[in-house]
Amino acid sequence: MESRSLAREVALLVLGQISKQNIIKYNPLSLEKMLDLGLDTLINHWREQLDECAIQIELAQEELSKTDFEETEKYNISLAREYLNKSLKKSESILNVLSDTFELSRLLTLSDQENIRLEAMNRIDLVVKYFNEINDSLDNVMEGWRLKRLPCIDQDILRLAYIDLFYLKTPIPVTCNEAVNLAHRYSDEQGRKMINGVLRRLQN
Numbered sequence: 001m002e003s004r005s006l007a008r009e010v011a012l013l014v015l016g017q018i019s020k021q022n023i024i025k026y027n028p029l030s031l032e033k034m035l036d037l038g039l040d041t042l043i044n045h046w047r048e049q050l051d052e053c054a055i056q057i058e059l060a061q062e063e064l065s066k067t068d069f070e071e072t073e074k075y076n077i078s079l080a081r082e083y084l085n086k087s088l089k090k091s092e093s094i095l096n097v098l099s100d101t102f103e104l105s106r107l108l109t110l111s112d113q114e115n116i117r118l119e120a121m122n123r124i125d126l127v128v129k130y131f132n133e134i135n136d137s138l139d140n141v142m143e144g145w146r147l148k149r150l151p152c153i154d155q156d157i158l159r160l161a162y163i164d165l166f167y168l169k170t171p172i173p174v175t176c177n178e179a180v181n182l183a184h185r186y187s188d189e190q191g192r193k194m195i196n197g198v199l200r201r202l203q204n
Contacts, residue, residue, distance in 0.1 A: 007119030008160060008178055012186070014124055015156040016041035045153065045186060049090050056087035126163045127156075134162045141201040145194075154191045157182045158198055165202065172203055 017037040060083035063076040127134065138147045138158055147155055161179040164170035170178075176199050183192040 003116050004119060005178060005181070007116045008123065008164075009182065009185075010116065010120040011123040011127075012153070012156050012160060012182055013037065013039075013041040014120065015127060015159070016044070016153060018124075018128070041153075053087045053090045056083040056090070059083040060087070123160060123163055123168075126167050127159050130163075130167070131159075134159050137166075138162060138198065138202070141198055143197075143201070150194065151187070151191060153186050154183070154195060157187070157195055161195075161199060162202065175199075176203075 014037045017040050060080040063080040063083065066076045135147055147158070150158075157179055160182075161175050164175040164178065165172065179195060179199060180192070183195045187195065
């Protein structure tokens with residue numbers, strides 16, 4: 001994994017643990033503290049994903065319990081299959097993120113870790129410094145939607161992309177590709193579509 005991409009991901013995970021109400025009060029972080037905050041974000045992310053899996057399984061069980069009535073049996077079984085498929089997809093996503101997390105922790109112990117920490121901190125500092133400005137700019141291209149209505153991790157993916165485009169002058173294709181990669185790892189299909197749409201409008 002390229003160090004800049006890794007720094008961007010670390011920044012995303014750390015931002016997930018910085019209270020938006022107290023964002024101006026945070027202090028520069030050590031690598032160890034950044035890892036702790038990042039892992040907290042991931043644990044919360046896995047918990048949410050697992051809760052969604054549990055809901056889908058419960059819905060499938062409810063539909064299967066209704067199959068005593070012959071006239072609705074096929075419909076109920078079809079719904080149960082749909083719920084179980086959703087749960088399996090979520091489970092697969094969680095396993096992929098778990099695998100990536102082990103790699104993330106390993107890479108952060110390499111000799112380049114200080115450069116990664118500094119790069120991640122620079123991105124976090126910029127998001128914190130220009131937090132309100134970034135939010136206003138993103139709201140302006142949301143087309144009838146508001147940034148605060150998105151899941152927190154989707155908001156932070158967009159904030160980091162904004163930093164890349166307008167403060168770090170990262171090329172547009174690289175910025176979009178990195179944001180999409182993060183969305184594939186940490187968001188769902190609806191979130192990915194929203195992030196893609198906002199990035200397209202932001203470029204203009």
